Amino acid sequence: MDRILITGAAGFIGSHLCDRFVNKGFHVTGMDNLITGDMRNIEHLLPLENFEFQHHDVTEFVHVPGKLDYILHFASPASPIDYLKIPIQTLKVSSLGIHNLLGLAKDKKARILIASTSEVYGDPLVHPQSEEYYGNVNTISPRGVYDEAKRFQESMTMAYHRFHGVETRIARIFNTYGPRMRLNDGRVIPAFIGQALRGEDLTVFGDGSQTRSFCYIDDQVEGIYRLLLSDYTGPVNIGNPEEISIKEFAEEVIKLTGTGQKIVYRPLPQDDPMQRQPDISRAKKVLGWEPQVSRSEGMQKTYAYFKNLPPGELNKKEHKDFSSHIKR
Template identity: 90%
Template sequence: MKRILITGAAGFIGSHLCDRFVKEEFHVIGMDNLITGDLRNIEHLFPLENFEFHHHDVTEFVHISGKLDYILHFASPASPIDYLKIPIHTLKVSSLGTHNLLGLAKDKEARILIASTSEVYGDPLVHPQSEDYYGNVSTISPRGVYDEAKRFQESMTMAYHRFHGLETRIARIFNTYGPRMRLNDGRVIPAFIGQALRGEDLTVFGNGTQTRSFCYISDQVEGIYRLLFSDYVEPVNIGNPEEITIREFAEEVMKLTATGQKIVYRPLPQDDPMQRQPDITRANEILHWEPKVSRAEGMQKTYDYFKSLSPEELNKKEHKDFTSHIKR
């Protein structure tokens, strides 16, 4: 049985990856420090013999006993609320954490895939964004702690590949959604659905003409799975190229939820990107991958998930004291 380590295992994408690799009959070692992850996302896996969980922070030395065939590095705060609250740890998890895991992969002779992000493109001057575009990122803006951390992570990964001959893969992940997203993590889909279910107006930042492209979680997992087992070492965009403005998307959510709210506008956050649309030519040609789930189908599944939450969960505000769980 092949053994795989998945960091960020209790998070949104990480937990779905655990499900996929358990289903594929891997022995899955999930690792998470639970700063932003939630054990409820993976508790259904605990009774299984081919799943184990390690409560650990990857910015500290990572030890795994026995052989290890693959590593998926998905540990990282991924929403603006998270990385603005814990900026230093965000930088550390993609630098020290990545270094620790690349070292582990080298020691175990394992293949490693790191989760990068479309945020490496910053506020892009090229549209849509292809992998050979180097981005437009401010190193000193509040968002820079996430954007630059991921850019450094890619550089270190390629350095290990070139210098040590390590088998590496890089997934540039665009906006992904689906069940298990945190309701109040600041990302647009849970924010809109949560507001609608609570009877609140939908908050749009800026004038709503900025665009995003949303990929359903099952499509994202399939793309990551194919990339891991491909022979391609340079970054690959994994996302849905169907672009929509935030204002149009808010209108879709209001129609889906039929809750009668209106849109209210707030100032646009600093350096918030105005356009997001992946060029997935590389993924299509190399991985023979493209998204299958329409936004209408995916949003219905996501809405049904959030609608199933208890009133207590629905009305709970994000209150985690992240800083109490991390070392300086």
């Protein structure tokens, strides 16, 4: 049985990756410090023999006993609310954290895939964004703690690949959505759906002309899975190239929820990217991958998930005690 370590295991994408690899017959060690993750995302996996959880911060020394075949590094705050609130931790998890995990991969002779992001492109001057584009990032802006952390993470990963011969993979993840997102994390889709369900007007920053491209979680996981098992070592965009303006998307959400809210406009945050659309030519060529789930279908599933959350969930999450399952 192949063994895989998934950091950020209790997060949105990380928990879905745990599901995929458990279902594929891997022995999965999930690791998370729970600073933004939620144990409820992996509660259903805890009784399984081929899943274990370690409550650990990857910026500290990482030890996994026995053999290890693969590592997925998905530990990082990923929403503006999180990384603006905990900027130092955001920088550390993609510097100290990746250093620890690359060292572990070297020691175990394991293949490691890192979760990079479309934010390495910054506010792009090239559209759509291909992997050859170097980006347009303000290193000292509030968003720089996330953007530059991910750019450094890529550099460190390639250094270990070239100097130590570590098998590495880099997934540049574009906006992803689906069940298990947090309603209060500040990202576009949960923010809009949460406002609609609470009967609030939908908040659009700027004039709403900025664009995003949304990839459903099942497609994202499939792309990551294929990349990990591929022979390709360069960065690969994993995202949905179907582009839409934020204003148009807000109108879609209002129509989907049938709530009839208005759109209200607020000032655009500093360095908020005006365009975001992946060029996925490389993913098509080297992975045979492209998204299969339409935005209409994905949004219906996502809305159903949020709509069926327990009462009170829209404003505050409850926390269960999972201490008996946690290895420290």
